[in-house]
Amino acid sequence: MRRWDVVVVGAGPAGIAAACGAAESGARVLVLDDNPAAGGQIWRNDAAQPWLERFAESGAELRTGCVATDTLPEARSYVLATGARELFVPFPGWTLPGAFGLGGMQALVKSGLEVAGKRVVVAGSGPLLLAVASLLRKRGAAVAAVVEQAGRTAMAEFGVRLLMEPEKLGQGAGLMMSLWGVPFYTGSWVESAMGRGRVERVRMRCGGRVVEQDCDAVAVGYGLLPNTELAALLGCHLAEGTVVVDEWQETSVDGVYAAGEVTGIGGVEKSLVEGEIAGLAAAGLQGQAQRLFAKRAKTHSFADGLARAFAPRAELRKLAQTDTLVCRCEDVTRGALEGMKSWREAKLQTRCGMGPCQGRVCGGATRFLFGWGADSMRPPVFPVKVESLIETRQS
Amino acid sequence: MNRRVTVIVDGRPLQVDVGTTVAAALWNAGVTAFRHSVTGEERAPLCGMGICFECRVTIDGVEHCRSCQTLCADGMQVKTS
Ligand SMILES: Cc1cc2nc3c(=O)[nH]c(=O)nc-3n(C[C@H](O)[C@H](O)[C@H](O)COP(=O)(O)OP(=O)(O)OC[C@H]3O[C@@H](n4cnc5c(N)ncnc54)[C@H](O)[C@@H]3O)c2cc1C
Ligand code: FES
Numbered sequence: 001m002r003r004w005d006v007v008v009v010g011a012g013p014a015g016i017a018a019a020c021g022a023a024e025s026g027a028r029v030l031v032l033d034d035n036p037a038a039g040g041q042i043w044r045n046d047a048a049q050p051w052l053e054r055f056a057e058s059g060a061e062l063r064t065g066c067v068a069t070d071t072l073p074e075a076r077s078y079v080l081a082t083g084a085r086e087l088f089v090p091f092p093g094w095t096l097p098g099a100f101g102l103g104g105m106q107a108l109v110k111s112g113l114e115v116a117g118k119r120v121v122v123a124g125s126g127p128l129l130l131a132v133a134s135l136l137r138k139r140g141a142a143v144a145a146v147v148e149q150a151g152r153t154a155m156a157e158f159g160v161r162l163l164m165e166p167e168k169l170g171q172g173a174g175l176m177m178s179l180w181g182v183p184f185y186t187g188s189w190v191e192s193a194m195g196r197g198r199v200e201r202v203r204m205r206c207g208g209r210v211v212e213q214d215c216d217a218v219a220v221g222y223g224l225l226p227n228t229e230l231a232a233l234l235g236c237h238l239a240e241g242t243v244v245v246d247e248w249q250e251t252s253v254d255g256v257y258a259a260g261e262v263t264g265i266g267g268v269e270k271s272l273v274e275g276e277i278a279g280l281a282a283a284g285l286q287g288q289a290q291r292l293f294a295k296r297a298k299t300h301s302f303a304d305g306l307a308r309a310f311a312p313r314a315e316l317r318k319l320a321q322t323d324t325l326v327c328r329c330e331d332v333t334r335g336a337l338e339g340m341k342s343w344r345e346a347k348l349q350t351r352c353g354m355g356p357c358q359g360r361v362c363g364g365a366t367r368f369l370f371g372w373g374a375d376s377m378r379p380p381v382f383p384v385k386v387e388s389l390i391e392t393r394q395s
Numbered sequence: 396m397n398r399r400v401t402v403i404v405d406g407r408p409l410q411v412d413v414g415t416t417v418a419a420a421l422w423n424a425g426v427t428a429f430r431h432s433v434t435g436e437e438r439a440p441l442c443g444m445g446i447c448f449e450c451r452v453t454i455d456g457v458e459h460c461r462s463c464q465t466l467c468a469d470g471m472q473v474k475t476s
Binding site: 227 | 436
C-alpha cells in the first residue's frame with residue numbers, strides 16, 4: 001500500500017492550502033519544501049499566521065530542507081506549488097556584494113540580516129517594492145529612495161483597479177503611509193551600482209534626470225517568474241513560462257496538479273484559492289473544489305491587472321553593458337552573448353546557464369534581454385533524479 | 396530574550412539569535428566575500444531563497460552549502476573562500 005495519497009511540493013500559501021484541503025478530508029498528505037521552515041516567500045518566520053496554525057493541525061506531514069526532485073515519494077497524486085523567483089535584470093554593479101534582489105533582501109532580513117542604521121535604495125517594480133521598503137524601515141533602515149520603473153499612468157490604472165478591491169487599496173495606502181517622507185520615483189530605475197568591494201553608491205535615472213545616491217545596499221527586483229523546473233521535469237505542458245492547468249488545477253500530466261505562482265503570478269490570494277482547489281481535487285473532492293471557482297476568477301483578474309501595470313520597460317534591456325556579467329555562475333558577459341541565436345547556442349558556446357544555479361538567474365535575464373524562448377531551456381535539470389521520479393510515478 | 400547559538404566563522408566565534416540563517420549571520424559580521432567567482436570576483440547573497448547559489452560557503456566541512464537556506468546551529472563551523 002502506498003504511504004501517501006497526495007504529495008505536495010512547496011510549503012508556501014498554495015502548498016499549505018492544498019495540504020489543508022486534502023488532509024482535512026482524511027487524505028494522507030506529505031509536504032516537501034526546500035526552505036528550513038514552512039511559509040513560502042510571504043510567511044517566512046511568521047509563526048502567528050493562521051494558515052500555518054491550521055496547517056500544523058491538518059494532519060499533513062511536513063519535510064523541510066529538501067529539494068523535491070531528490071525525494072519525491074510514491075503517491076496517488078501530486079500538487080506542485082513551487083512558487084516563483086525574482087526576475088533579475090543585469091545592470092553594471094549588480095554582482096557587487098550589497099546588491100541584493102528585492103525579495104532577496106526581504107528574505108534575508110526576515111532570516112536575521114540586520115539593517116538598522118543602513119542606507120538602502122529599494123528599486124524595481126511591483127507591489128513588492130513598497131512591502132520591502134516598509135519592512136526595511138520597520139527594522140530601522142534609512143530607506144534612501146524607492147524607485148519604481150512603471151510609469152505614473154500605468155500605476156494609476158492599477159490604482160483604479162484596486163478601488164474595486166478596497167481591502168487591497170487599504171493595504172497599499174497603509175504601506176504608503178509607513179513610508180512617509182521617503183523619496184518615491186516612478187518611471188525610474190537604478191542604472192548602476194558602484195563601490196570598492198561592496199555597494200557604496202547607485203546611479204538612478206529618474207524621469208530623464210540622473211540622480212546619484214550614497215548607500216550601503218541596494219535591493220532590485222523586476223517582478224516574479226514561476227519556478228517551472230519540476231513541472232517541466234514531470235512533462236507538464238508549459239506556456240509562456242507558466243504551468244498550464246485545467247479548471248481543477250490539473251496539469252497535462254494525469255494526477256499532477258499545480259497551484260499558486262507557478263501557474264501565473266498573482267499574489268497570495270490567488271495562491272491560496274488555487275491551492276485549496278488543487279488539494280480538494282487531488283483528494284477526489286471535486287464538489288467542494290467547484291464552490292471556489294468564482295473566488296478564483298476574481299484573483300485572476302487582479303493578476304492580469306498586475307502584469308499589465310508592472311510589465312518591465314524596454315529601456316531596462318540597455319542597462320547591461322558589453323562587460324556587464326549576465327551569468328554570475330560562469331561569469332559570462334553580455335558581450336559574449338550578443339552574437340548568439342538561442343539559449344541553447346549560448347549554453348554550448350559560453351557555458352551561460354551551465355553553473356550551479358542551472359539558469360535560474362540568467363535564464364530569466366536572457367529571455368528578457370534577448371527574447372530567447374523558455375522552451376529551448378530543456379529539462380532535465382537534474383538528470384539522475386528524474387529517472388527515480390518517473391519510476392516512482394509508474395509503480 | 397531570544398536564545399543564542401555560537402557559530403565559528405573562519406575560526407572566529409560568533410553569537411547569533413536562534414533562527415538566523417548562516418547568510419544573515421555572515422553579512423551581519425561584516426563578511427562581504429562569501430565566495431569567489433570563476434574569475435575571482437568577491438560575491439555575496441543575491442536571492443535569499445536558494446536559487447542563485449551566490450551565498451555558497453563550507454559548513455561543517457561540506458563545500459558549496461547555500462548559507463541562505465541553512466540555519467545557524469551551536470558549534471557549526473563555517474568557512475568562506
Ligand atoms: C522573494 C519573494 C518575496 C516575496 N514577498 C512577498 C511579500 O512580502 N508579500 C506578498 O504578498 N507577496 C510576496 N511575494 C509573492 C509571493 O510569491 C506570493 O505572495 C505567495 O507567497 C505565493 O505563494 P506560493 O505558495 O504560490 O509560492 P511560494 O510562497 O513561493 O512557495 C513556494 C515554496 O516552494 C518551495 N519549493 C520550490 N521548488 C521546490 C522544490 N523543487 N523542492 C522543494 N521545495 C520547493 C520554495 O522553497 C517555497 O517555500 C514574494 C515572492 C518572492 C519570490
Ligand atoms: S542567496 Fe541565492 S542561493 Fe543563497
